[in-house]
Amino acid sequence: METKMLDGSQIEEAADIIKKGGLVAVPTETVYGLAADALNGDAVKKIFAAKGRPADNPLIVHIAELSQIYSLVREFPEKARILAERFWPGPLTIILPKSELIPDEVSAGLDTVAVRFPSNKLAQALIKRSSPLAAPSANLSGSPSPTSAGHVYDDMNGRIDAIIDGGSCEVGVESTVITLAADPPRLLRPGGITLEQLRAAVGEVVLDDAVMNPLKNGEQAASPGMKYKHYSPKADIVLIKGASSDFVDYVNLHKGENIAALCYENEVDRLELPVIVMGEENDYVQQANRLFAALRAADEKGFKTVYAHCPKPEGIGLAVYNRIIRAAGFEVTDLEK
Ligand code: TXA
Ligand code: MG
DSSP states (O other), X not given: OOOEEEOGGGHXXXXXXXXXXXXXXXXXXXXXXXXXXXXXXXXXXXXXXXXXXOTTSOOEEEOSSGGGGGXXXXXXXXXXXXXXXXXXXXXXXXXXXXXXXXXXHHHTTOSEEEEEOOOXXXXXXXXXXXXXXXXXXXXXTTSOOOSSHHHHHHHHTTTSSEEEOOOSOSSOSOOEEEESSSSSOEEEEOOSSOXXXXXXXXXXXXXXXXXXXXXXXXXXXXXXXXXSOOSOOSSEEEEEESOHHHHHHHHHHTOOTTEEEEEEGGGGGGOSSXXXXXXXXXXXXXXXXXXXXXXXXXXXXXXXXXXXXXXXXXXXXXXXXHHHHHHTXXXXXXXXX
């Protein structure tokens, strides 16, 4: 299959592909999504094939007007209304009991559906001209999510019908996922909308165990995506917790062939090995924005081992932490101990 590169002036063409049951990669404010008509089960099946995604991992349905959600869910509780009012359009996904319109391919057999109203104008235009879109991140299953059309092309060329190039993504990590199918609401995946913001809006929100920790043997994932190895470049990521000076000293002791550091701006001058810079130490927004490109860069440069400095799990730092700890297979070297 030839994958067409489209731009923002070719939304009509992209919408035609969707209406015919094809696959289009579309920019959103978080990461690029791989979209199909959410109400067409056969089209949705192609997403799983193109990504190599396990069939038991459900997809997010994207809407471009609040009113579109009412036919997709069985209930729209008060807390959903508050969250939608406050954070949509934007990087928040809300899980609710699904309606019978949602094909089993989308919900992967669950009784719930995840819905998001993205703020990206190209994503909105495509949805308005076609239908609600089922879209996971547009990477091959397991590899870092794509934050540019080039990343999508590297993973998906020849596997999908088209890619809409909308430049690089603002947020850079996937949306925050909260389920309202549980009481109290539960944060399943941290992202651009923080736990602190969610609690300020709806009161108690539980942080699901799988956000910070590996699943225990036999434990069921509240969000099936969390049980899979994720965001992993080919390089081994070794996650280091500790103060900047301790990180620098530790990594300098471990320098060697094909070894690099994933670090902050203020550490660059003191490190004696190749570096990939994630941004300023206290600027979690910038780190989130650059993280996935940094993980891809590690592979392009052929590093075998990358020592990564761990952000604090607070604010958007929680989202960065959650992604890096998965890339590192949950192995952390804690220099504070
Ligand atoms: O920012 C984003 O959310 C991007 C853009 C494209 O919108 N999409 C994205 O989709 O990251 P994906 O499929 O890569 O991640 C969706 C996550 C998975 O971990 C999945 O298991 C979970 O959401 N999920 C989806 N539906 C669910 C449901 N009904 N119950 C529990 N978890 C669900
Ligand atoms: Mg994904």
